[in-house]
Structure formats: structure tokens, C-alpha cells
Amino acid sequence: MTDAHARPSARSVTWTVAEEPVGGAPARTLLAAYAQEVGAAIGEPPAALSGPGDDLVPPHGVFLVARLAGEPAGCAGVRLLDAGTAELKRLYVAGTARGTGLGRGLMAAAEEAARRLGAARLVLDTREELVAARRLYERCGYTEVPPYNANAMAGLWYARPLR
Numbered sequence: 001m002t003d004a005h006a007r008p009s010a011r012s013v014t015w016t017v018a019e020e021p022v023g024g025a026p027a028r029t030l031l032a033a034y035a036q037e038v039g040a041a042i043g044e045p046p047a048a049l050s051g052p053g054d055d056l057v058p059p060h061g062v063f064l065v066a067r068l069a070g071e072p073a074g075c076a077g078v079r080l081l082d083a084g085t086a087e088l089k090r091l092y093v094a095g096t097a098r099g100t101g102l103g104r105g106l107m108a109a110a111e112e113a114a115r116r117l118g119a120a121r122l123v124l125d126t127r128e129e130l131v132a133a134r135r136l137y138e139r140c141g142y143t144e145v146p147p148y149n150a151n152a153m154a155g156l157w158y159a160r161p162l163r
Contacts, residue, residue: 013068013069013100014068014069015066015067015068015069015073015097015100015101015102015105016066016067017064017065017066017067017074017105017106017109018064018065018067019062019063019064019065019113020063020064020065021057021063022054022056022057022063022077024065026065026072026075027063027065027075029072030065030072030074030075030092030094031075031090031092032046033092033094034075034090034092035047037092038092038127038130041127041129041130042127042129042130042153044153048153055079056077056078056079056089056090059117060079060080060117061077061078061079061080061117062077062078062079062113062116062117063075063076063077064076064077064078064106064109064110064113066093066097066102066105066106066109068094068096068097068100068102072094073093073094073096073097073102074091074092074093074094074097074102074103074106075090075091075092075106076088076089076090076091076092076106076107076109076110077089077090078110078113078114078117078122080117080118080119081123081148083118084118084119084120084121085119085120085121085122085123085148086113086114086117086119086121086122086123087122087123087124088107088110088114088122088123088124089124091103091106091107091110091124091133093106103136104136104139104140107136107137107140108140110122111160111162114162115162115163119162120161120162120163121159121160121161121162122142122159122160122162123145123148123157123158123159124137124142124157124158124159125147125148125149125151125153125154125156125157125158126154126155126156126157126158127153127154127155127156128155128156134156137158138158140160141160142158142159142160143158143159143160144156144157144158145157145158145159
């Protein structure tokens with residue numbers, strides 16, 4: 001595990017973010033919750049949003065798990081698309097951790113991970129229905145860009161320079 005981040009949130013709660021294996025039990029649990037929640041929001045079965053594969057592992061990717069009071073409460077994956085661009089995947093904050101600053105913390109940790117992978121830009125795709133996620137991305141300085149992939153599940157694409 002590398003680079004744990006801890007900071008008190010708006011509710012004076014402490015959370016941490018650290019690299020963990022994407023195949024580990026905390027990651028599997030968080031990714032299942034992500035698929036369930038996003039599936040419900042966009043009207044797709046959770047199986048259509050199955051967890052990411054081997055692309056979120058070193059040396060070209062990383063998976064981050066956030067913990068609130070020691071319990072898994074959120075996650076984010078980062079993978080290199082090319083030498084200068086990384087992609088954010090599967091950002092999720094459990095309902096119990098919303099409003100604690102964990103979303104911004106995961107974004108900051110993902111950006112730091114992308115920098116460590118050598119990226120100068122972080123991109124992501126999302127859906128219009130995911131309003132809270134879109135607001136988070138925009139508050140973190142991401143702007144809409146033309147599609148950078150052919151993801152049929154996406155409707156919006158965002159990017160942010162990292163340097």
C-alpha cells in the first residue's frame with residue numbers, strides 16, 4: 001500500500017485512502033455496491049457495470065480504497081491510456097460517507113496516482129443521470145471534452161490537466 005491520505009472532513013470524521021488490490025475483498029464489495037447503485041440510477045442491470053479488470057494494477061494502473069473509521073467506504077481506479085493520459089474509473093462513495101469530503105479526497109488521491117504513473121492529464125467518462133458525480137468532477141476542475149473513447153455507456157467526457 002502506498003500514500004495514505006487522512007484528513008478530517010466537514011463532519012469531523014477521519015477517512016483514509018490507500019492503494020489496495022482490485023481483486024481484494026474490500027474492492028469487490030465496493031465495486032458491487034457501485035454497480036448496484038449506478039445500475040439503479042441509469043436503469044441498467046448491475047452485471048452491465050461489472051468491475052474493472054486487470055488494467056487497474058501496477059505498473060499501468062492503481063486501485064484506491066477509501067476507509068471511513070476503518071471500514072471500506074469508497075473507491076476509485078486509475079489506468080494509463082497512453083504515456084501522458086490516465087483515466088479515472090469506478091469512482092464510488094458509499095451513502096454513509098457522502099458529505100464527509102471523501103469524494104474530493106478520492107479525486108485528489110486519483111490525480112496523485114495518475115501523476116505517479118506519469119500522466120499529465122486525467123480523463124473520465126460518465127452519464128448525464130449521475131448528477132452528483134458530474135457536480136463533483138466540475139467542482140474539482142474537470143471540463144467537458146469531446147469523446148475520447150467509444151464507451152456506449154457514457155454520455156459525457158471530462159478532462160483535467162494535472163500539471
